[in-house]
Amino acid sequence: MKLRAIVIDDEEFARKNLTMLIEEYCPEIEVVGEASKKSEAKEVISELQPDVVFLDIRMPSGAEGFELLEEIENKNFLVVFVTAFKDYAIRAFNASAVYYLLKPIDVDELMLASKRLQETKKSYSESPENYNTYFSSLKELSRNLLNNEQSNRIAISHTKGLKIIEDDTITHLEASGNCTTIYFKDGTRYLDTRTLKTYENILNPSKFSRVHKSHIINLGILKEYINEDGHFAVLQGGIKVPVARNRVTEFVKMLKENK
Numbered sequence: 001m002k003l004r005a006i007v008i009d010d011e012e013f014a015r016k017n018l019t020m021l022i023e024e025y026c027p028e029i030e031v032v033g034e035a036s037k038k039s040e041a042k043e044v045i046s047e048l049q050p051d052v053v054f055l056d057i058r059m060p061s062g063a064e065g066f067e068l069l070e071e072i073e074n075k076n077f078l079v080v081f082v083t084a085f086k087d088y089a090i091r092a093f094n095a096s097a098v099y100y101l102l103k104p105i106d107v108d109e110l111m112l113a114s115k116r117l118q119e120t121k122k123s124y125s126e127s128p129e130n131y132n133t134y135f136s137s138l139k140e141l142s143r144n145l146l147n148n149e150q151s152n153r154i155a156i157s158h159t160k161g162l163k164i165i166e167d168d169t170i171t172h173l174e175a176s177g178n179c180t181t182i183y184f185k186d187g188t189r190y191l192d193t194r195t196l197k198t199y200e201n202i203l204n205p206s207k208f209s210r211v212h213k214s215h216i217i218n219l220g221i222l223k224e225y226i227n228e229d230g231h232f233a234v235l236q237g238g239i240k241v242p243v244a245r246n247r248v249t250e251f252v253k254m255l256k257e258n259k
Contacts, residue, residue: 002030003117006048008041008068009034009056009082018054018082018105025107026114038068050077052117054101057083066142075135076128078120080113089145094194095202096141097155097162116193123161130161137164154202156182158190167207171221172241173199175214183239185221211251212244225255 005022009015019031033048035041045053057065069079081093081100093100099113124130137155144151156163165184174181175196182199183189192199200210210216211233221236231243233251243251 002028003051003114003121004032004048005029005052005054006041006044006050007031007034007054008036008044008065009054010036010058011056012036014056014082014103021105021107021110022054022114025111028118029114038064038071041068042072045072045077046074049074051121052078052080054080054082057081057085066138066146069135069138070142076131078117078124078134079138080117085145091150091202092141092144094198095144095151095154096137097157097194098138098141120157123159127161133162133164137162140164150204152204156190156192157194158192163190167203168218168220170208170218171235171237171239172218173216185236209251209254211247212242215241217241219258222255225252 007015007018007022009018015034015036019034022029022031029052032050033044035044055065055068065081069075079098081098082103082105083089083100084103086102090100090102099116101109101113124134133155140151140153152167154165154167156165169184169186171183171185173183173196176191178193178195180192180194180196180199181189182192196210196214196216199216200208203216207219208216209219217233217235222233223236224234225243226232226234227248231245231248232240233243234240
């Protein structure tokens with residue numbers, strides 16, 4: 001079954017262009033409506049009950065898109081933010097595990113978002129309570145973007161839905177193919193579909209360090225560095241994480257500067 005989508009953007013050309021791209025490259029999505037401003041968008045969403053909302057984050061003020069989401073009562077849809085924001089905003093989007101498309105729209109990114117939307121919609125349909133966590137994450141995203149703050153809360157997409165965690169609860173992260181296994185202080189772990197490189201960009205570099213092509217560690221629980229039979233960072237609980245040979249000099253220098 002196709003996902004029913006609404007496109008919201010104050011620029012008509014942008015709405016028509018995105019609709020055309022979706023129709024041409026995303027056969028699993030059907031655009032059923034559009035809106036140019038918040039009041040109109042609320043009516044269209046209420047009337048058509050979409051599965052997905054493609055939302056311009058500048059319509060026209062920076063806050064209006066988030067105000068729209070806050071004011072809608074029945075929040076049972078996914079959001080794809082369409083934005084010209086870069087740099088800091090992308091870190092915030094990724095930390096909230098939301099979908100976003102940068103303007104001008106890249107077709108490959110649009111097709112990838114479409115595929116992920118299908119998977120997420122199926123998961124959320126089986127567990128509707130995930131929408132509460134999802135929109136809680138969007139609320140956090142709104143606060144961080146509008147206040148230009150970096151949050152220590154991260155949303156993790158896992159097989160059963162979405163989990164919001166404090167970054168201090170992470171011990172280390174390990175690449176698992178194109179996914180990332182995240183290990184926590186309580187002994188649990190989660191597999192996220194995002195890459196380790198994404199997490200390197202999300203996490204605060206003053207708190208986390210990529211010590212290996214496959215590993216990131218929480219510096220707050222680092223106990224020692226040893227170079228016997230290899231190079232290792234030893235974390236609380238005796239967790240040993242390898243340090244790549246080409247990262248040793250930089251890693252040791254950082255430890256000496258922060259001791």
